[in-house]
Amino acid sequence: MERPQGFAKFIIVLTTITAAVMELLDTTIVNVALNQISGALGATIEDIAWVITSYAIANVVIIPMTGFLGEYFGRKNYYLGSMILFGIASYFCGMSETLWELVFWRFIQGIGGGALLSTSQAILFDAFEPEDRPMASGFFGMGIILGPSLGPVLGGYLVDNFHWSDIFLVNIPICIIAVILTLVYIDRKEGEGANRKNMAIDYPGILLLMVTVGGLQFMLEKGESEDWFDSRLINICAFLFVGGLAAFIYRELHTKSPVVNIRIFQNQTFTMSSIFTLVGGFGLFTSVFVYPIMVQRINGLTPTETGLSLMVPTFLGVFLFPVIGRALSKGAKPLPFMVFGILIYIVFGFIGGESTSEMGRWDFFPMQMLRVIGVACLQMPLINQAVAGLKPNEYASGISLTNMIRQLGGAFGIAVANNYATTRAAQHRSDLLANVTAENPLFQQRFQGIAQSMAQKTGEIARAGEMAYKQIDMAVTKQAYYLAYLDTFRLVSIIFILIFPFVFLIKTPKKDKKDIEKILKASEEAH
Incomplete structure (x- = not known):
């Protein structure tokens, strides 16, 4: 060519x-x-x-x-x-x-x-x-x-x-x-699209591919927030992935136009x-x-x-x-x-x-x-x-x-x-919060320093402690x-x-x- x-x-x-x-x-x-x-x-x-x-x-x-x-x-x-x-x-x-x-x-x-x-x-x-x-x-x-x-x-x-x-x-x-x-x-x-009439679109294969990939991706994305396999939705997605993959492989191996x-x-x-x-x-x-x-x-x-x-x-x-x-x-x-x-x-x-x-x-x-x-x-x-x-x-x-x-x-x-x-x-966060206790002198020192700083900046002495806790929480x-x-x-x-x-x-x-x-x-x- x-x-x-x-x-x-x-x-x-x-x-x-x-x-x-x-x-x-x-x-x-x-x-x-x-x-x-x-x-x-x-x-x-x-x-x-x-x-x-x-x-x-x-x-x-x-x-x-x-x-x-x-x-x-x-x-x-x-x-x-x-x-x-x-x-x-x-x-x-x-x-x-x-x-x-x-x-x-x-x-x-x-x-x-x-x-x-x-x-x-x-x-x-x-x-x-x-x-x-x-x-x-x-x-x-x-x-x-x-x-x-x-x-x-x-x-x-x-x-x-x-x-x-x-x-x-x-x-x-x-x-x-x-x-x-x-x-x-x-x-x-040369001959682009000429064989279209002789070609069959594998609609079942396309559908099974979408089910397989979609099921797996949804399971990965939402597994953590849904508590993984304790969730019925995640179990359904896992079934769709495994079943869809098996059916897709079988379909593509046994159809004339995969x-x-x-x-x-x-x-x-x-x-x-x-x-x-x-x-x-x-x-x-x-x-x-x-x-x-x-x-x-x-x-x-x-x-x-x-x-x-x-x-x-x-x-x-x-x-x-x-x-x-x-x-x-x-x-x-x-x-x-x-x-x-x-x-x-x-x-x-x-x-x-x-x-x-x-x-x-x-x-x-x-x-x-x-x-x-x-x-x-x-x-x-x-x-x-x-x-x-x-x-x-x-x-x-x-x-x-x-x-x-x-x-x-x-x-x-x-x-x-x-x-x-x-x-x-x-x-x-859980590990870090274990050190944020009233018995920890380093925490108390940090807390008092932030509280005093907030009181000076805002003039709200009563809320200084609350604002200090929020600052520490964001830092953690x-x-x-x-x-x-x-x-x-x-x-x-x-x-x-x-x-x-x-x-x-x-x-x-x-x-x-x-x-x-x-x-x-x-x-x-x-x-």
């Missing part, structure tokens, strides 16, 4: 990377605005997490279907339709006046955005010769790290200088430009890579979720300062992804990169767990640099490893499932981090959450420690020159 050249190729790369960045950016752009959104809509910080997870659930549901839906509707039509849906949903997110209205439109936004990720990757691959596709993977990897990392930067600037709704409305002009560029520069593949080709999990390389992609997504999204909340609640950083503390490390990742992609394209083995990336993640978690409440935005640079290096060294090889052992006609399914698994890891990570931090905060709560966030960083390290030995089970299939030439030719025909 004829590849785009020169300016046309540059525009395709720019359009696809922008679409991928925009989709992933919206997974984290709300992180720095959670306090403002919860205040404006009258929601708790625990409930406001649904603004993030509803988007992630929609992503996880729609991403594995993109290969099928792109073939059914035609890839270009599906790509354009998804962009338009994403833009419309972004507008209504910005116009939302209640929490659950916002959650609903975030879910619709996630449906439109989920298609942009895998479809952008496929279109980007088409712009490169098969032997140059590791470089295409490098460019796509830039989007993977730019989106989640730049979200807090842009979100912080908009929240501080404008209104929280602008974090959604900013998507609209970008969508309009991307739609125009797609119409002009991205060509339809919406998700799960047979590729028979490939050991793909399966092991998927496990690390899941854990990598957990680490990437969890760290980006916890960090903004911690530094704003505890360290007093503004949303803009929070974003700036992430910006410079992010540009390091932009540089690293193409470099690692070029090294892999020249024959470098992926295992050393992955091992190094996991070790960096482990160190990052423990360094994050040693942060102090007096640290400013510049003090967080070293730990954020470590995070970016770990992401680049782990994610870049995984993008290539995920399809290394697959047949060319399985690449589309492999790409979609890999992106889904990464997003699923992120969705699980946010849910687990939210519940874990809440649980640990309650435990730390703040310290409890601070300790809980540090525990959450350490949790990321512990998970990577547990998964580390299995990295050596990932094998890169060896192919001679003739095998490579056949795969490249078949890959070109498949794309």
Whole structure:
């Protein structure tokens, strides 16, 4: 097939990377605005997490279907339709006046955005010769790290200088430009949508996938507040997850037109890579979720300062992804990169767990640099490893499932981090309050000092003691959450420690020159 050249190729790369960045950016752009959104809509910080997870659930549901839906509707039509849906949903997110209205439109936004990720990757691959596709993977990897990392930067600037709704409305002009560029520069593949009449939509499979993912996500989100399996609602969700997963697997293995080709999990390389992609997504999204909340609640950083503390490390990742992609394209083995990336993640978690409440935005640079290096060294090889052992006609399914698994890891990570931090905060608060007693001379000294200060400032001597107790209570709560966030960083390290030995089970299939030439030719025909 004829590849785009020169300016046309540059525009395709720019359009696809922008679409991928925009989709992933919206997974984290709300992180720095959670306090403002919860205040404006009258929601708790625990409930406001649904603004993030509803988007992630929609992503996880729609991403594995993109290969099928792109073939059914035609890839270009599906790509354009998804962009338009994403833009419309972004507008209504910005116009939302209640929490659950916002959650609903975030879910619709996630449906439109989920298609942009895998479809952008496929279109980007088409712009490169098969032997140059590791470089295409490098460019796509830039989007993977730019989106989640730049979200807090842009979100912080908009929240501080404008209104929280602008974090959604900013998507609209970008969508309009991307739609125009797609119409002009991205060509339809030969025979797009021609087999629609011969294709059957796997409606039961789609429904079972939604039930499975929705049941699991709701169980993770509401488990803590509902007392886990003492709750009938959580038990129902657990049943929906287990039963839905079993039925989904059976359905996809026995239907002629599965919406998700799960047979590729028979490939050991793909399966092991998927496990690390899941854990990598957990680490990437969890760290980006916890960090903004911690530094704003505890360290007093503004949303803009929070974003700036992430910006410079992010540009390091932009540089690293193409470099690692070029090294892999020249024959470098992926295992050393992955091992190094996991070790960096482990160190990052423990360094994050040693942060102090007096640290400013510049003090967080070293730990954020470590995070970016770990992401680049782990994610870049995984993008290539995920399809290394697959047949060319399985690449589309492999790409979609890999992106889904990464997003699923992120969705699980946010849910687990939210519940874990809440649980640990309650435990730390209980431990701290054990020292707040009348018999403790240090407490009495602190109490008397605060009471006297309040009496001097307000002139209300009678209420000075009551105000002092409130001040101490707020200080205890703040310290409890601070300790809980540090525990959450350490949790990321512990998970990577547990998964580390299995990295050596990932094998890169060896192919001679003739095998490579056949795969490249078949890959070109498949794309």
